[in-house]
Amino acid sequence: xxxxERFLAExxxxxxxxxxxxVGIQKIVDAVGVTKPSLYHYFxxxxxxxxxxxxxxxxxxxxxxxxxxxxxxxxxxSIEKIIAHYFRFAQENKDFYRWYMGIEHAPEENEVSRFVxxxxxxxxxLFVELFKAASxxxxxxxxxxxxxxxxxxGVINATISSSMHGLTSLNExxxxxxxxxxxxxxxx
Numbered sequence: 001x002x003x004x005e006r007f008l009a010e011x012x013x014x015x016x017x018x019x020x021x022x023v024g025i026q027k028i029v030d031a032v033g034v035t036k037p038s039l040y041h042y043f044x045x046x047x048x049x050x051x052x053x054x055x056x057x058x059x060x061x062x063x064x065x066x067x068x069x070x071x072x073x074x075x076x077x078s079i080e081k082i083i084a085h086y087f088r089f090a091q092e093n094k095d096f097y098r099w100y101m102g103i104e105h106a107p108e109e110n111e112v113s114r115f116v117x118x119x120x121x122x123x124x125x126l127f128v129e130l131f132k133a134a135s136x137x138x139x140x141x142x143x144x145x146x147x148x149x150x151x152x153x154g155v156i157n158a159t160i161s162s163s164m165h166g167l168t169s170l171n172e173x174x175x176x177x178x179x180x181x182x183x184x185x186x187x188x
Contacts, residue, residue: 004042006032008056011049016099020050020112051115057096058119061089062126069126071133078130080179083156087170090160098164101157124149155182 001009010031014023025046029036043049068081090097104120106113127149135141141148159178162168 003032003034003038007039007042007049008053011053012096012099015050015053016095016102020103021110047111047115050112054100054115054119057093057100061085062119062122065123065126069130071130073137075130075134075138076179076183078134079152079182080175082127082130082152083159083178084172084175086156086160087163087175090163091170094164097160101161104157123153127152152182 007028011023011028014028014031023046025036025039028046028049029039032038039046039049043052065082065085068085069078071078100116103112103116106116108117128145131141131145131148135143135145155178159168159174160170163170163174168174
């Protein structure tokens, strides 16, 4: 692991345990075993480190999500693929995703929000576009795409959160059940 990767790994653990605002630059460089100029060299600032930490995880995820969330005529299939993508990402990046879920709703005045908000908006926009496209085939969905988008995000993250507390597993059966619950509601 090179120095930049060590910065990202240590920052994630510190931010996750103590909160971004509570962790100073000195604590980060001490954890990595370097001096402050190294952090400035790689990231420019603590907020640059935060930005890189989020982007290094989310950019590949969002590129894949963009392809997966493109409507291809089968809404249930699309939703199952999306849910499976999130579950896989959360499993492969447990510490990161747990931390992300904690900062996802940071107050807008908070520095973290400046970097998290565009990530949330990107996900939400992809879901809105999926439901808009599906509504062309399913007329009863017209005008509801915003509600469907945030409801899908909510059910995905609620299931991931439940798995983090040992209440469910993120497996194929859970993908099916989560998609079915979303599509058919409590009467499913």
